Amino acid sequence: MTAxxxxxxxxxxxxKRKEDAHLVTGRTTWTDNLTLPGMLHLAILRSPMxxxxxxxxxxxxxxxxxxxxxxxxxxxxxxxxxxxPCAWPxxxxxxxxxxxxxxxxxxxxAGEAVALVVAxxxxxxxxxxxxxxxxxxxxxxxxDMAAAVRDxxxxxxxxxTSNKSFTWAFxxxxxxxxxPIEDALRDAEITVHRQFRQQRLIPAFMEPRSTVVQPxxxxxxxxxxxxxPHILRTMLALxxxxxxxxxxxxxxxxxxxxxxxxxxxxxxxxxxxxARRLGKPVKYTESRSESMMSAHHGRDQLQDITLTLTRxxxxxxxxxHLLADMGAYxxxxxxxxxxxxxxxxxGIYKIPAYRFVCDGVFxxxxxxxxxxxxxxxxxxxxxxxxxDEAAAELGVDPMELRRRNWITHDEFPFTTVCGLTYDxxxxxxxxxxxxxxxxxxxxxxxxxxxxxxxxxxxxxxxISTFTEMxxxxxxxxxxxxxxxxxxxxxxxxxxxxxxxxxxxxxxxAHGQGHExxxxxxxxxxxxxxxxxxxxxxxxxxxxxKGMDTYGSRSLTVGxxxxxxxxxxxxxxxxxxxxxxxxASEDDIEFAGGTFSVRGAPGTGKTIQxxxxxxxxxxDLPEGMEASLDADATFDPESFSFPHGTHLCATEVDTETxxxxxxxxxxxxxxxxxxxxLIVEGQVHGGLAQGIAQALFEEAVYDDDGNLTTGTLVxxxxxxxxxxxxxxxxRTVSPSTTNPLGxxxxxxxxxxxxxxxxxxxxxxxxxxxxx
Amino acid sequence: MTQLGVTVDGVAxxxxxxxxxxxxxxxxxxxxxxxxxxxxxxxxxxxCTVLLDGRxxxxxxxxxxxxxxxxxxTIEGLADADGTLHPLQQAFHDQHALQCGFCTPGMIMAxxxxxxxxxxxxxxxxxxxxxxxxxxCTGYQNIxxxxxxxxxxxxxxx
Numbered sequence: 001m002t003a004x005x006x007x008x009x010x011x012x013x014x015x016k017r018k019e020d021a022h023l024v025t026g027r028t029t030w031t032d033n034l035t036l037p038g039m040l041h042l043a044i045l046r047s048p049m050x051x052x053x054x055x056x057x058x059x060x061x062x063x064x065x066x067x068x069x070x071x072x073x074x075x076x077x078x079x080x081x082x083x084x085p086c087a088w089p090x091x092x093x094x095x096x097x098x099x100x101x102x103x104x105x106x107x108x109x110a111g112e113a114v115a116l117v118v119a120x121x122x123x124x125x126x127x128x129x130x131x132x133x134x135x136x137x138x139x140x141x142x143x144d145m146a147a148a149v150r151d152x153x154x155x156x157x158x159x160x161t162s163n164k165s166f167t168w169a170f171x172x173x174x175x176x177x178x179x180p181i182e183d184a185l186r187d188a189e190i191t192v193h194r195q196f197r198q199q200r201l202i203p204a205f206m207e208p209r210s211t212v213v214q215p216x217x218x219x220x221x222x223x224x225x226x227x228x229p230h231i232l233r234t235m236l237a238l239x240x241x242x243x244x245x246x247x248x249x250x251x252x253x254x255x256x257x258x259x260x261x262x263x264x265x266x267x268x269x270x271x272x273x274x275a276r277r278l279g280k281p282v283k284y285t286e287s288r289s290e291s292m293m294s295a296h297h298g299r300d301q302l303q304d305i306t307l308t309l310t311r312x313x314x315x316x317x318x319x320x321h322l323l324a325d326m327g328a329y330x331x332x333x334x335x336x337x338x339x340x341x342x343x344x345x346x347g348i349y350k351i352p353a354y355r356f357v358c359d360g361v362f363x364x365x366x367x368x369x370x371x372x373x374x375x376x377x378x379x380x381x382x383x384x385x386x387x388d389e390a391a392a393e394l395g396v397d398p399m400e401l402r403r404r405n406w407i408t409h410d411e412f413p414f415t416t417v418c419g420l421t422y423d424x425x426x427x428x429x430x431x432x433x434x435x436x437x438x439x440x441x442x443x444x445x446x447x448x449x450x451x452x453x454x455x456x457x458x459x460x461x462x463i464s465t466f467t468e469m470x471x472x473x474x475x476x477x478x479x480x481x482x483x484x485x486x487x488x489x490x491x492x493x494x495x496x497x498x499x500x501x502x503x504x505x506x507x508x509a510h511g512q513g514h515e516x517x518x519x520x521x522x523x524x525x526x527x528x529x530x531x532x533x534x535x536x537x538x539x540x541x542x543x544x545k546g547m548d549t550y551g552s553r554s555l556t557v558g559x560x561x562x563x564x565x566x567x568x569x570x571x572x573x574x575x576x577x578x579x580x581x582x583a584s585e586d587d588i589e590f591a592g593g594t595f596s597v598r599g600a601p602g603t604g605k606t607i608q609x610x611x612x613x614x615x616x617x618x619d620l621p622e623g624m625e626a627s628l629d630a631d632a633t634f635d636p637e638s639f640s641f642p643h644g645t646h647l648c649a650t651e652v653d654t655e656t657x658x659x660x661x662x663x664x665x666x667x668x669x670x671x672x673x674x675x676x677l678i679v680e681g682q683v684h685g686g687l688a689q690g691i692a693q694a695l696f697e698e699a700v701y702d703d704d705g706n707l708t709t710g711t712l713v714x715x716x717x718x719x720x721x722x723x724x725x726x727x728x729x730r731t732v733s734p735s736t737t738n739p740l741g742x743x744x745x746x747x748x749x750x751x752x753x754x755x756x757x758x759x760x761x762x763x764x765x766x767x768x769x770x
Numbered sequence: 771m772t773q774l775g776v777t778v779d780g781v782a783x784x785x786x787x788x789x790x791x792x793x794x795x796x797x798x799x800x801x802x803x804x805x806x807x808x809x810x811x812x813x814x815x816x817x818c819t820v821l822l823d824g825r826x827x828x829x830x831x832x833x834x835x836x837x838x839x840x841x842x843x844t845i846e847g848l849a850d851a852d853g854t855l856h857p858l859q860q861a862f863h864d865q866h867a868l869q870c871g872f873c874t875p876g877m878i879m880a881x882x883x884x885x886x887x888x889x890x891x892x893x894x895x896x897x898x899x900x901x902x903x904x905x906x907c908t909g910y911q912n913i914x915x916x917x918x919x920x921x922x923x924x925x926x927x928x
Contacts, residue, residue, distance in 0.1 A: 016863055016864060016866070017863070017866065019871070020862070020863040020868060020871070021863070023868055023871030023874055024845075024855065024859040024862050024863055024868065024871070024874055024878065025805070025845065025846065025848075025849055025855070025859065026803075026804075026805020026806065026844065026845035026846040026875050027805065027846070028804065028805060028807075028871065030804070030807060030872070032804075032807075032808075033798075033804035123788075204906055205870075205872075205906060206809050206815065206817060206870065206872040206873050206904065206905065206906045206907075207807070207809065207870065207872040208808070208809065253870075253871070254870065255807075255870045255871070255872030256869075256870040256872060256906050256907055258906070287811045288809065288810035288811050288812065288815070289811055289812075510870055511869035511870030511871070511907050512869070513869070677866045678866070680866070680912075681866050681869055681907075681908060681912060682869075684908055684909030684910075684911045684912065685869060685906070685907045685908050685909045686909075687909055688906075688908075688909035688910070689906075711810070711811070711812045711814070712810045712812055712814035712815055712904065713812045713814055717904050717906065719897075719900070719901040719902070719903070719904060719910075720896070720897040720898075720900050720901055720903075720905075720910035720913065720914060721897045721898050721901035722901075723897075723909060723910055725893065725911055725914070726909065726911060749909075
C-alpha cells in the first residue's frame with residue numbers, strides 16, 4: 001500500500017468550515033435561485049392513480065392558457081425519452097421493464113408524470129395543469145411484496161411474466177468462503193428464526209430537487225440539485241443521445257441528499273427534453289409533495305432470518321431470505337441496494353456458514369433506491385436484532401453473547417464468511433468505552449428495581465455493535481457484482497503563480513464539508529496555509545472527472561486521490577528545487593513546505609518560491625514542462641470497515657406506549673480523523689435519521705396505492721423537540737486500505753442507531769412477553 | 771393587482787402584486803432575496819422563516835400584501851453593514867450548526883425570535899422553541915449549542 005502521511009499539523013484539527021460563510025448569510029446558489037434570461041418554467045401533472053392504463057390525454061386547453069408556451073403528453077416524447085438508466089443489473093437475467101420519464105400508455109405508481117406544461121412563470125404553468133384532461137382505466141394495484149411474487153398475482157408490468165425482477169443468491173459453501181449452510185441448519189443445537197420488516201422511508205432532504213437546463217446548440221448545460229453531476233452527465237449522453245462532450249452538469253449549492261439525490265431523475269430528463277424542444281432555458285423545481293411521491297424512497301424489505309448456535313452460544317450459521325421492494329421501476333442502483341447489504345448481515349461476528357437470497361420485487365409504488373446506509377442499515381438491523389433474540393432464548397446477557405462471537409482485535413485483518421477482508425478494528429475497546437460512558441451497570445440496576453416494583457415506566461437497554469463497509473468501491477469488486485461503472489475517484493492539484501493552490505475533486509459535496517477537509521489534507525501535504533487552498537467541485541467543466549459523493553466514499557477514495565496528486569506535485573517541485581539549489585534530487589528533503597539540501601538547513605526554497613519559478617519558467621531543469629500541476633486517480637484495493645458500539649437507554653410507558661430516549665451513547669471507530677468537528681456533525685445527523693426510522697418515519701400507502709404520508713404533516717421528520725442530545729466518543733483503529741488511515745462516517749450513525757433503539761424498547765418490554 | 775409598500779432588509783420597495791402571491795415568492799422572485807428558501811408546501815419545515823416587524827413568520831404562510839407598511843428582515847439583512855455577522859450567524863459557524871445549510875436561514879431567523887422572548891434559554895427551551903424548523907443534517911445538537919452560545923454572546927455585549 002501507499003506510504004503513510006507524515007505527522008500532520010492540520011489533519012486532526014477541528015477547523016471551522018470554509019463552506020459556512022455564504023450559507024449563514026443567505027448568499028447561496030441553490031439551483032432554484034437561478035434565473036436565466038428568457039427562462040421558462042416547467043410544471044408536471046402527476047398521476048393520482050397508482051396503476052392505470054392511460055386511454056387519452058388532452059392538453060389542448062392547457063395550451064390556450066395565459067403564458068403557456070407548450071403543453072405535452074407522453075406521446076410527444078415517447079420516441080426520444082429513452083429510459084431512466086439502471087446501472088446495476090445485479091444478475092445476468094435481471095428483468096428491467098424500462099423506466100419512462102413520462103408515462104405514455106400506463107402509469108405504475110401514484111405520482112408518475114403524465115403531462116407537462118411549460119409557461120412564462122411557474123404560477124402560469126401550475127395553473128394550466130388544471131386544464132389537462134386525462135382518461136384513466138384503473139388496473140388492480142400491487143402493494144404487498146409477498147403476494148406480488150405468488151403465482152397468479154396481478155402484474156405491475158403487463159408485458160412481463162411475473163413481478164420478480166431478480167433473484168440474487170450467495171452461499172458460503174458454494175463460494176468457498178465458509179461451510180455449507182445446509183449442514184449448519186441441520187446440525188444446529190439452537191435455531192433462532194425471526195421475520196423483520198424494514199419499513200419504507202423517504203430521504204426527505206431539505207432542499208427540494210430543482211433543475212435548470214439551458215440548451216446550447218446540440219448540447220446542454222444543466223444545473224441540478226444532485227449528488228452525482230458526473231454520473232448525470234454520462235447518463236444524459238447515454239440515455240438521451242446528447243454527445244457527452246457537449247453536456248455540462250453543474251451541482252451548485254445542494255441542500256442535502258442522503259442518497260436521495262444519488263439518482264438520474266425523470267424530472268432532469270423531462271426538463272432537458274422540453275428545453276431542447278423549445279430551444280429555451282427551462283427550470284423545474286418540485287414541491288415537497290411532489291418530492292415525497294416521486295423522488296425515490298428507501299429501505300422496504302421483508303427479512304426472514306435464521307441464526308443457528310451451539311448450546312454454549314457460538315454462532316454456527318446464518319440464513320437470510322429477503323424480499324426487497326423495487327417499487328414500480330428500477331432506478332440508478334435500485335437492485336444493488338439490498339446486494340450491498342448481503343455482505344453485512346454477518347456484522348462483526350465470526351459465523352462459519354452463511355446464505356443470502358434476495359428477490360427484487362415490483363409493486364405499484366414509488367421506486368426505491370439508495371437512502372443513507374443503502375443495504376447496510378437493513379443488514380445491521382437484522383443481525384443486531386436477532387443476536388438479542390438469541391441471547392434472550394439462551395438466557396445469556398446480550399453483550400456477553402456478542403463478545404463470544406465477535407472478531408477480536410488481534411484477529412484483524414479478518415476475512416469474513418462473505419469473503420470480505422475487514423481491515424482493522426477493536427470492538428472490545430469501543431464497547432468498553434461505551435459501557436463506561438452510559439453507566440451501564442447502574443442502568444441495569446435501575447432496570448431491575450423498576451421491574452421488581454412493577455413500575456408503569458419500564459427501562460430498556462439496547463445494544464448495537466455494528467460494522468459497515470465504506471469507501472465505495474474497488475472497481476474490480478463492482479465489476480464482479482455487475483455494476484456498470486468503476487469506483488475510483490479523481491483529483492487535480494494546480495499550483496498558482498502566487499503560491500496558492502487549487503484542488504479539483506471529483507467528489508461532489510452537499511453538506512459534508514469537503515472544502516474544509518480537503519484543504520486540511522492539502523495544507524499538510526504541501527506545507528501551505530489552510531487558507532491558501534481552494535477546493536473546486538461540482539461542475540463537470542471545472543472538475544471533469546469524478547464518481548461523486550455517496551457510500552461514505554469521499555474521504556477514503558476522493559481524499560486519497562488528493563493525497564496522491566499532492567505527492568506528484570511534490571515530486572515535480574523536488575526536481576525544480578534540486579535545480580535551484582544546485583543539488584542532487586536525492587539530497588533534497590521536503591518538510592513543512594520547504595525543500596532543502598540534506599545537512600544544509602536554512603538553504604531551502606519554499607514550495608511557493610518554486611511555484612513562481614515554474615510560472616516564470618526562465619530557468620527550469622532540462623526538459624521539464626513549466627507546470628507543477630498533477631492529476632491522480634485512486635481506485636481502492638479494498639473497502640474500509642468502520643465500526644462502533646452504540647448503546648441506548650429508553651423509558652417505555654407501558655400504559656401509553658410512549659417511548660422516551662433517556663440516553664444515547666455512540667462510540668465510533670472510523671480510523672484516523674481529518675476534522676473531528678465535521679465527524680461529530682456527521683454522527684449526530686446520522687443518529688437522528690436512524691432513530692427516526694426506529695420511532696417516527698414510515699412511508700404509508702392506502703389500499704388504493706396512494707401515498708398517505710405525502711407531506712411533512714404526515715411524514716414525521718423529527719424536530720429538535722423529538723430528539724435527545726447524544727454522547728459521542730471515538731476509538732481509533734486506522735484503516736489499512738488508504739494512506740490517510742481514514743474510514744467513513746457519513747452513514748455510521750444511521751446504520752447503528754435503529755437497532756440500538758429497537759433493542760432497547762424490546763428489552764424494556766421483554767418481561768411483558770414482547 | 772394590489773399595491774404593496776414594504777421595507778425589506780432596510781430598503782423600501784413599492785410593487786404591484788397579485789393578491790394571492792405569498793411573501794416568500796415576493797421576496798425570492800420580485801426582490802431577488804433568494805437567501806430565503808422554500809422547503810415544503812405545508813408550513814412544516816420553517817426554511818422560509820423571516821422576521822416581520824421583528825417577529826418570526828413562515829413567509830410561505832403570509833401573503834405578500836399582509837406585509838404592506840411593515841418591516842421584513844431576512845437572513846440577508848441580519849449581519850451588520852460592515853459584514854460583521856449577527857451573533858447567531860457567528861455561533862452557527864463556530865458550533866458547526868449547519869451542514870448543507872438549506873434550513874439555516876430559517877433556523878437562524880426563528881432563533882432570533884426565540885432569543886428575543888427568552889434571552890437565556892435552557893436546552894429544552896431551545897428545542898421547543900425551534901421545533902417549527904426542520905433540519906435533516908445535524909440532528910439539532912449543534913444548533914442547540916449555537917443558540918445557547920449566541921445567547922451568551924448577546925448577554926455579554928448588551
